[in-house]
Amino acid sequence: MADQQLFLGIDCGTQGTKAIILDAVSGAVIGQGAAAHTMISGANGRREQDPAQWLDAFASATRHALLAAGVDGQSILGIGVSGQQHGLVLLDDQGQVLRPAKLWCDTETSAENDRLLERLGGEKGSLERLGVVIAPGYTVSKLLWTKEQHPAVFARIARILLPHDYLNFWLTGRSCSEYGDASGTGYFNVRTRQWDLQLLRDIDPSGRLQAALPELIDAHAAVGTILPAIAGRLGINPQALVSSGGGDNMMGAIGTGNIRPGAITMSLGSSGTVYAYADQPIVSPDAGVATFCSSSGGWLPLICTMNLTNATGVFRELFELDIDRFNALAAQAPIGAEGVCVLPFFNGERVPALPHATGSVRGLTMTNLTQANLCRAVVEGTTFGLRFGVDLLRQNGLQSRSICLIGGGSKSTVWRQVVADIMNTAVVCTEQSEAAALGAAIQAAWCKSRESGREESLADLCERCVTLDPASETLPIAQNVVASQQAYERYQQHVATL
DSSP states (O other): SOOOEEEEEEOSSEEEEEEEETTTTEEEEEEEHHHHHHHHEESSOOOOOHHHHHHHHHHHHHHHHHHHOOGGGGGGEEEEEESSSBBBEEEESOOOOOOOOOOOOTTTTHHHHHHHHHTTTHOOOHHHHHSSSTTSHHHHHHHHHHHHHHHHTTOOOOOEEOOHHHHHHHHSOOOOEHHHHTTTTTSTTTTTEEOEEEEEHOOTSSHHHHHHEEEEETTTOOOOOOOOOOOOOOHTTTEEEEEOOEEHHHHHHHTOOOOOOEEEEEHHHSSSEEEOOOOSOOOOSSSSSSEEEOOSSSSSEEEESSOOOHHHHHHHHHHHHOHHHHHHHHHHHHHTTGGEEOOOOOOOOOOBBBBBBOOOOOOOOOOOOHHHHHHHHHHHHHHHHHHHHHHHHEEEHOOSSSSEEEEEGGOHHHHHHHHHHHSSSEEEEESOOOHHHHHHHHHHHHHHHHHOOOOOHHHHHHHHHHHHHEEEOOOOOOHHHHHHHHHHHHHHHHHTTO
16 A cells, blocks of 8 residues: 555635645645635625636645645645535636636626526425525526626537536536536536526527536546646646545535534535535425535535625724734623624625625614624624524434534634534534545545545545544533523524514
8 A cells, every 4th residue: 555645635715725635545634725816896796706816726726735745746646626616607619718707605696596586486496396496696597697798708608617617627628517516506406416407498598508518427426637738737647537526515524524414514614504414305495405415425405604704804804803803802792792783794695595685783882882792793693694504404304413613713712612602512623624625635535546446435534534623622601502592582683674
């Protein structure tokens, strides 16, 4: 057995690209790198990115990770890519990007989504037909929007790809998609794991969209080997195998070992997500629960909030606070922030379903308007949105003894305690906070082992490569749970007035 088997895991997110080098033999992450992206924002809810930035960031983050690991890129056996979900990347017949990618947090297409939802027979019709309720962030409304707002661009569409599909296409020249990420397009049936071709024909009777769809592949399948020119640009072994990859939530599930029933993963990133593994596509009657496919062969009932560290970031910028000072202020204020309640719906909101909402601060008096209370209230407000989602999942039969926390917010001891108290559940972090990049690398190792005929189970790989950080374990405190529940009920009353 080789003393090392090295895999590159990439996570292309909203704020930047992260790269890790995983040794699948020891299970250790031996190097990491990162590079930032910028956003194109418009007052109408436009949130877009130039995919060329992703390619530059991919190369830069990879170089940094290889350097940090002190290894030669020629020793990389495989690459797995995790990507932000729902984004729309349109290519022409030369494989060139036609316009900036519309992202998951773009709400400019809300009107188009409403019309499509009506055509599907509302939430009930959408659930019956697709197994999910299409939301403004999903890909399908972005297609209708492009047709209506940019007909010249629409006429040149040759490929429709999600962000991670586009990166795989860049790496290999092959256009394909895997079930997990495809689940968030709005034109994929999560029960049958097939594209809903009729839905695309309804948008465009010419058949152009149908012809532009990527081929669907299994989570354990390889997309192919890396193109020689790209291998050269990245300084990677040209024989490296590119795995199916997946959406960031699906890869985060693998990177936290959430591949069998009983675990909950909660991600405190730009957006907040909560998800759990299921071996059957039991579709919740509640529109807020998306029963996506997992990238490990099952399903991943999931809720997503549009506002998390992007909301706390707005307050940090307003007060010119670094993370440590922000956390210290949030810790100073009492639970419930003396009645100050932040409804952090700066990007509109998916759970609770308020796509047109804006952010607001409620409950201010002459005495409670302090920096500490505002910092505390925005941490609580974003976490209450996740509590709303956890309750929905629990109504759906989900049970769990603890919550595995990932994402930038999970590094804050204050936030971990807030989550434990509001959820009344123990929380713990993984040693490797870049769970999506780790999941992508683990999936690449799984894929490579299948290709070489000595299949190692995904469970064995997760067992070896995913470790919990015992120092991060945070238990709910009884009196905090009571106070947090009171604050949560106050939040629910404020939301009800919207």
